[in-house]
Amino acid sequence: EIVMTQSPATLSVSPGERATLSCRASQSVSNNLAWYQQKIGQAPRLLIYGASARSTGIPARFSGSGSGTEFTLTISSLQSEDFAVYYCQQYTEWHFTFGPGTKVDIK
């Protein structure tokens, strides 16, 4: 089973600053990597798929990169609505696993 890890667990950022979140897979997932944003009391929202493609309606300040086992989500200039928990997920065709999440909070 592929294990996903994320770092840091918590990221404190000021509005307008850049945030960089990391995700690592225990074995290669190629580019089958997605990022989700989840706010309290809400279902996760798909941000990025295929490691770097933005989902419909996602602002350009969100970008994803990486392949194989190392991935990054960058939020170029944090807005107030971006403070949330972010999960990465690998989606090979045999099974799907999520990372433990990174909480982005206000510094």
Place this chain on the structure above:
Amino acid sequence: QITLKESGPTLVKPTQTLTLTCTFSGFSLRTNGVGVGWIRQPPGKALEWLAFIYWNDDKRYSPSLKSRLTITKDTSKNQVVLTMTNMDPVDTATYYCAHRRYGDPFDYWGQGTLVTVSS
């Protein structure tokens, strides 16, 4: 417009079997490449994928929970059903169903339903 909604009991007793239904609209499980999965989230914790069913009735289960899970579909009713046996308090969580197409992640999610396991 794709929508999904979970339904089922809010409270189950330990050792009981949980049955959850996902009712969806805006897509069909007769369509090639389409599938529905179940994901859960204990309070304050991370997401955990449970099971997935494809349009062709191919099924996938979390290895750690496989022995307790069954996923089925009723194409005529636009529903997917998840059963989980031998429920325990650690299974207390919000259970989500979600849509995906072959090769893509989960792109549409239901609102989730909180299931509490307690005697």
